[in-house]
Amino acid sequence: MLNSFQKIWPFFKPYRFKLILSIVCVVMTVITNVLEPFVLGLAITEITANVLAMAQGQAGAGLNYRYILMILLLYFLRxxxxxxxxxxxxxxxxxxVQAMTRDLRDAIMSKINRLPVSYFDRRQFGDMLGRFTNDVEAIANAAQQAIIQVVNAILSILFVAIMMFILQWQLALIVLISMPLSYAVARAIVKVSQPHFKKQANILGKLNGFVQESLTGFNVIKLFGHEDSSETEFRQITQELFDTGFKASFLSSLMMPLVSVVSHLAYLAVALVGGLLTIAGRLTIGNLQAFTQYVWQVNQPIQMITQLSAMVQSATAAIDRVMEVLEAEEETQAYDQELQQALSGQVSFKDVAFSYSPDKPLIEDFSVEVEPGQTVAIVGPTGAGKTTLINLLMRFYDVNEGSIEVDGIDIRSLSRQEYRKQFGMVLQDAWLYEGSIQDNLRFGNLDASDQDIVAAAKATNVDHFIRTLPGGYHMHMNQESSNISLGQKQLLTIARALLSDPKILILDEATSSVDTRLELLIQKAMDKLMEGRTSFVIAHRLSTIQDADLILVMDQGHIIESGNHASLLAAQGFYYDLYNSQFTSAKD
Structure with a gap:
């Protein structure tokens, strides 16, 4: 547990002065709390002594009102x-704590931008979102409540112990003996319950991931009628969360009653021994009263810590999950060579080999030369390695063997950020964020003027469509961009790519799910975008790549055929069969 909080300390360190001021204020609070029984004890001793003296008829007996008034003023000041x-x-x-929380979230966001794509391929988005929200909030809540109360508890025990030894050391020993017993009980329970809190945090992340996927794919669930199976799976996860949460909370809740048993035994011992000492005249009634209150002042901090136990253990699990992200291995950055000028678009794959896992080779001995301005189409069956090839070109993954060079420079020697600025991408799944159309287009070039945006829209045949929308370029799109059609989204992503003025284009053919008229419009926009640029096209409809300079036919990570459309048809090989099968299906 201490190791987890040591990891989070660097985020508190810049604000340590405020923490020190807070602790100074806690010291003031604790000292005045500890003085309360003693001050009251002075008044009680004075009153009881004078009352007994008056009852016995002693001469001159009476209350010292000036002394009592001074005690009351002291109590008020306290x-x-x-x-x-x-x-x-x-x-x-x-x-x-709030400043630390802000910095922690900023650090996670900054870290995520430096993580490789492979990190997210292995994790659910909902689970990652949970680390941003639930886990950081759990850390903030625990810090907000635990820092003050734990420091308060430790100082209270320390100062109360000092006061007890000042008043009566024998009684102080009785109380101090009970404290290690309370600690031993608490430690044993934490050791048993902590694994359950960690498991609970992981299941909560799993639940967030499932909910995120279900909401994102809600239409698909409705379409295939999987509402019942989705609900069943959700119930299984929540039941698992219930079982783990119950064990964690129940075991943690045992701490307070067991610690209280030890404290009550100490209280009984103090009351018995203190009563005997008072009868023997070795302890005043006021100090006996103070001692009984001190027993509870020792008990209360221990109970306070036990009550915080569940929250602290949840925060410990949350810290571990957050630090897993912050300590993850980042994308390797190399700055051996800087781009002295924009790329011309010449690309070379030289004996490239790659696999996602060592026991399953995917791409082997892959070599191809692409000249500047050429259009290269990549076709093949599912799993042939088309998307993997693009991932390697973009350095989302690095090759295991061989090399990829642009303009004769090994891309592994370049800054990923600077290198990727040379690319434009239009994917099959059009991505737009919540905001105005103008802002989405400007995402391709943050320095673009309004005139540049309109020019890019006109060049890609999207200007007229935008002006027909309510608000035009200032129309606000919702989170899923569902208030415009899929084809319209594709046109916007093409305009955005054109605005970035890339030297190399990657096109995951975006016309497979639109009607024929819109397909022609998108194809014209893509042709405009590809003018004078090296383009890699992942082709699904072979009719759209007949004008490509080079067609690579891939299967199981190898180039099995290459050439232009006419030469591949003349060879009557794999491409010929694939092309004819598409047109035969279309005619049928």
Whole structure:
């Protein structure tokens, strides 16, 4: 547990001065709390002694009102300092925790931008979202409440122990003996319950991932009538979360009653021994009263810590999950060579080999030369390695063997960020974010003027469509961009790519799910985008790549055929069969 909090300390360190001020205020609060029984004890001793003296008829016996008034003023001053300390401690710790939380979220976001694509391929988006939200919030809540209360508890025990030894050391020993017993009980329960809290955090991440996927694919679930199976799977996850959460909370809840048993035994021992000492005249009634209150002042911090146990253990599990992201291996960055000028678009694959897992080779001995301005179409069956080839070209993954060179430079020696700026991508799944159409287009070039945006829209045949929308370029698109059609989204992504003025294009053919008229419109826009640029096209409809300069036919990671459309048809090989099968199906 301490190791987990040591990991999060660097985020608190910049605000340590505020934490120190908060602790100073806690010290004020604790000292005034510890003085309360002692001050009251002075008044009680004075009153009881004078009452007994008056009852016995002693001459001159009577209450010392001046002395009692001084004690009351002292008690009032103690209470005022106590409240100021409580306010100050809460104020400064809140400032520090909220600033830490902001920095932690910023660090996670910054880290995510430096992680490789492979990291996200192995994880659910919902689980990653949970680390941003639930886990960070659990850390913030625990820090907000635990820092003050734990420091308060430790200082309370320390100062109360000092006061007890000042008043009566034999009774102080009784209380101190009970404290290691309470600690041993608490530690044993934490050791048993902590694994359940970690498991609970992981299942919660799994639940977030399932909900995110279900909401994203809600239309598909409705379409195939899988509502019942989706609900069943959700119930299984929530049942698992219920079982784990129950074990974690129940085991943690045992801490308080077991610790209280030890504290009550200590209280009984103090009451018995203290009563005997008072009868023997070795302890005043006021100090006996103070001692009994000190027993509870020791008990309360221990109970406070036990009550925080569940929250602290949840925060510990959350810290581990957050630090897993922050400590993950980042994309390797190389700056051996800087781009002195924009790329011309010449690309070479030289004996490239790659696999996602060592025991399953995917691409082997892949070589091809692409000249600047050429259009290269990549075709083949599902799983042939088409998308993997693009991932390697974009450096989402690095090759295992061989090399990929642009303009004669090994791409592994270039900054990923600078290298990727040379690319434009139009994918089959058009991605737009919530915001205005103008802002989405400007995403391709943040320095683009409004005139540049309109020019790109006109060049890609999307300007007229935009102007027919309510608000035109300022129309606000919703989170899923569902208030425009799929074809319209594709046209916008093409305009966005054109605005970025890339040297190399990657096109995952975007016309397979639109009608013929819109397909022609999108194809014209893509032709405009491809003018003078090296283009790699993942082709699904072979009719759209007949004008490609080079067609690569892939199967199981190998180029089995290459050439232009006419030469491949004349060879009557795999491409010939694939092409004819598409047109035969279309005619049928």
């Amino acid at each position: 209470g005022l300092i106590n409240q100021l300390g409580t306010y100050g401690s809460n104020y400064y710790v809140t400032e520090a």
